[in-house]
């Protein structure tokens with residue numbers, strides 16, 4: 001029908017939107033729950049006391065209704081502010097193990113970095129919007145966490 005469009009059908013549309021953010025940090029993989037020997041065995045070169053650094057790339061994805069009036073799941077400018085507060089301020093150019101209290105007794109694997117970001121992102125986003133945290137620790141190592 002002339003003048004109508006798919007979006008007039010009345011069906012609710014669900015969209016996924018993502019924003020990418022890079023940050024740099026150093027860390028050492030070392031668990032306080034393991035002996036020094038076990039740490040060396042489990043984490044190998046990543047247990048070196050001198051630590052090492054990464055340029056992490058984080059993809060934050062939210063899922064929700066595409067608002068009919070605004071055309072948005074949420075304003076990406078608001079998501080950008082949340083990312084600044086949750087990722088950049090606490091993590092960028094930091095030693096994860098020494099500068100971020102959360103990692104004092106939680107080993108700073110990328111899985112746990114993803115959980116840290118998830119747990120803090122849900123506090124600042126509207127309810128039930130956060131869908132996924134994906135972290136590229138290196139070009140080859142990628143971790144996904146969906147709050148499960």
Ligand SMILES: Nc1nc2c(c(=O)[nH]1)N=C([C@H](O)[C@H](O)COP(=O)(O)OP(=O)(O)OP(=O)(O)O)CN2
Nearest residue numbers: 029046052054108109110111112137138139140141
């Ligand atoms: N399950 C996990 N395994 C490992 C993690 C992790 O966070 N979760 N992290 C590391 C290290 O931090 C390490 O820096 C990654 O090492 P590596 O795989 O050697 O890094 P590259 O992708 O750069 O490897 P190359 O194949 O040498 O290019 C280890 N494991």
Ligand SMILES: [Zn+2]
Nearest residue numbers: 027046052054
């Ligand atoms: Zn590492």
